[in-house]
Amino acid sequence: MDPYLRDVLDVLLRMLHVVAGIAWIGASFYFVRLDLALRAPKRREDAEAGVAGEFWGVHGGGLYHSQKYRLTPAEMPEPLHWFKWEAYTTWLSGFALMVVLYYFDAEVRLVDTGTADLEQWQAVALSVGGIAVAWIVYDVLCRTVRSQFALAVLGTALVALAAWGASELFSPRAAYLQVGVMLGTIMAANVFFVIIPAHRKLVSAMEEKREPDPAPLLEAKNRSVHNNYLTLPVLFTMLAGHFAFVFGADEAWLVFVVIALLTALVRVFFNRWHTGRREWWIPAVAAVGVLALALWLQPDDEARDVGAPVSIDQIQPIVAERCATCHSGIAAPLGVRLGTREEILTRVDDIERQAVLTEAMPPGNATGMTESERELLAAWIAQSR
Numbered sequence: 291m292d293p294y295l296r297d298v299l300d301v302l303l304r305m306l307h308v309v310a311g312i313a314w315i316g317a318s319f320y321f322v323r324l325d326l327a328l329r330a331p332k333r334r335e336d337a338e339a340g341v342a343g344e345f346w347g348v349h350g351g352g353l354y355h356s357q358k359y360r361l362t363p364a365e366m367p368e369p370l371h372w373f374k375w376e377a378y379t380t381w382l383s384g385f386a387l388m389v390v391l392y393y394f395d396a397e398v399r400l401v402d403t404g405t406a407d408l409e410q411w412q413a414v415a416l417s418v419g420g421i422a423v424a425w426i427v428y429d430v431l432c433r434t435v436r437s438q439f440a441l442a443v444l445g446t447a448l449v450a451l452a453a454w455g456a457s458e459l460f461s462p463r464a465a466y467l468q469v470g471v472m473l474g475t476i477m478a479a480n481v482f483f484v485i486i487p488a489h490r491k492l493v494s495a496m497e498e499k500r501e502p503d504p505a506p507l508l509e510a511k512n513r514s515v516h517n518n519y520l521t522l523p524v525l526f527t528m529l530a531g532h533f534a535f536v537f538g539a540d541e542a543w544l545v546f547v548v549i550a551l552l553t554a555l556v557r558v559f560f561n562r563w564h565t566g567r568r569e570w571w572i573p574a575v576a577a578v579g580v581l582a583l584a585l586w587l588q589p590d591d592e593a594r595d596v597g598a599p600v601s602i603d604q605i606q607p608i609v610a611e612r613c614a615t616c617h618s619g620i621a622a623p624l625g626v627r628l629g630t631r632e633e634i635l636t637r638v639d640d641i642e643r644q645a646v647l648t649e650a651m652p653p654g655n656a657t658g659m660t661e662s663e664r665e666l667l668a669a670w671i672a673q674s675r
C-alpha cells in the first residue's frame with residue numbers, strides 16, 4: 291500500500307476505533323455499575339409495576355433516576371434506546387486497522403522470520419483463522435459448559451494457549467495484538483450473536499404481550515459479564531505496542547496471561563465496590579502481582595558481556611544498515627532518527643530498549659540484524675555508561 295495512504299487510513303481508523311471503543315466500554319462500565327448498585331424501589335407503586343431495582347445518580351448538572359424492570363413494563367416504552375453500534379463500530383474499525391497495518395504490511399509487522407518463516411499470505415490466513423476459531427471455540431464452550439467457574443478456568447487456559455500459539459507464529463508486537471483481536475472479536479460477537487438477539491426476543495415478547503423466555507436473557511447476562519472481565523486484558527494488548535519490555539520479554543505470552551489475570555482481578559474489585567463492598571485485599575494482591583512482574587521483567591545488566599572496547603566507528607555502520615534505512619529523514623517513524631552519530635548518541639537508551647534488551651527493532655527483523663551485531667551494540671552501550 292502507498293505509505294501516505296496508509297498513514298491517512300491509520301489516523302482516520304485509529305481515531306474512529308478509539309472513540310467508538312470509549313463509547314462502548316464507557317456504556318458497558320456504566321451499565322455494570324448501574325446493575326450492581328440497584329436497590330429495591332422505595333415507592334410501592336414502582337414495585338407493583340414490576341420495577342426490580344432503582345439507581346439514583348448525579349451527573350452533568352442534574353439527578354438521574356434509572357429503574358430496572360423484572361422482565362417487562364406494562365407499556366411498550368417509546369423510544370427505546372439500543373446499545374450496539376458502539377460495539378460494531380469498534381470491531382469494524384479495529385479490524386480495518388489490522389488489515390491496513392498488519393495484513394498489507396505483513397512482512398514487516400506480522401511476520402518475524404526468526405520466530406516462524408511464514409509467507410505473507412500464510413501469516414494473514416493464520417491470523418484471520420485464529421480469530422474465527424477463537425470465537426467458535428468460546429461460543430461452543432459457553433453453550434456446553436454450564437458452570438461459570440469452570441468456564442473461567444477453561445477460558446484462562448485457552449487464553450494461555452492462544453498467547454503461546456501467537457508468540458510461536460508472529461512477531462512479538464503482533465502476537466500481543468493478535469490475542470487482543472481474538473478476545474475483542476469474542477466481545478463484539480457476544481453483542482452481535484447473543485446479547486442483541488436476546489434483547490430482540492424480549493422486545494417482541496413485549497409487543498405480543500406475552501411473558502418473555504428468560505433463558506436467552508440469562509445467557510445475554512452471562513456474556514455481558516464475560517465481556518466485562520475481558521475489557522481490561524484487551525485494552526492492555528491494544529496499548530502494549532508501546533512497551534517493548536513487555537511484548538519483547540522472553541516469555542511474553544506468560545507475561546500476558548499474568549497481566550490478563552491481574553487486570554481481571556481489578557474488575558472484580560470494582561464490581562464488588564459497586565455493590566457496596568470494599569475489599570482492599572484485591573488491589574493489594576494486584577499491586578504485589580504488578581511489582582513481581584516488574585521485577586521479573588527487569589533487564590539483567592550483569593549478564594552483559596563487556597569484552598574488547600567497542601567504538602562508535604564500529605556501531606554507526608551497523609545502525610546505518612539495520613536501522614537508518616527506516617529511521618532517517620522527515621518520515622522517520624515516531625521521529626526517531628538514527629542517521630548521524632549525534633542522533634545515535636542521543637538515542638542510546640531507546641536503541642538499547644528496542645534492539646538489545648528486546649528484539650522489537652528492526653520490526654520483523656526486516657533488515658536482517660544478526661545476533662553478533664546486537665552483542666556488539668550491547669557491549670558498546672555498556673561501555674559508554
Ligand code: HEC
Nearest residue numbers: 532612613616623624626640641644645651652653656657
Ligand atoms: C523496516 C523499518 C524499520 C527498521 C529497519 C527499524 N525500525 Fe525502528 N521503528 C519502525 C517503526 C514503523 C516504528 C514505529 C512503531 C510504532 O508504530 O509504534 C519504529 C519505532 C522505533 C523506536 C521508537 C519505539 C517507541 O515505541 O518509542 C525506536 C527507538 C526504534 N524504532 C529503534 C530502531 C533501531 C535501533 C533499529 C535498528 C536496530 C530500528 N528501529 C530499525 C521501523 C523500523
